[in-house]
Amino acid sequence: MVNVVLDTNILVSSLLTYGPPAVIVDLIADGIVIPFYSNPILQEYWEVLSRKKFGFNPVQVTRLIHDIVRTGISVEGKSDKNKKVNEEDRIFYDAAVEAGVYLITGNIRHFPKEPFIITPAQFLTLIGNIK
DSSP, X not given: OEEEEEOHHHHHHHHHSSSHHHHHHHXXXXXXXEEEEXXXXXXXXXXXXXXXXXXXXXXXXXXXXXXXXXXXXXXXXXXXXXXXXXXXXXXXXXXXXXXXXXXXXXXXGGSOOOTTEEOHHHHXXXXXXXX
16 A cells, blocks of 8 residues: 545546546545645545536545545645645645645646655556555
8 A cells, every 4th residue: 555645636537537647546546545635635625626617526525535536535734844845735735745645746846846745647557566
């Protein structure tokens, strides 16, 4: 099992098309990937995935977020104000730092260069080497 924090853009992408983000969501359902989250992260997931512009099925959104909570681990996501992080993305960074897990994002440029912050494709390569 591999532990991760998922940026919201991973969930959005997983619902839009079948690619690396959707594979990661499937790995969560299979119990291979364990998501870590905080209450602010869950609030962000609900808010973004419920936006009318995406038109996502509310049942599908609910199932996805409930799967994350059911299979995942909650953390407080204490802030590390010493790191320069886009404030909108801080909740993900802080949760990953606190939990000591990978942060998977499609917007890697929003975060400081850290070895634990990776793209979906990098993660799938990594997990392929772990299996």
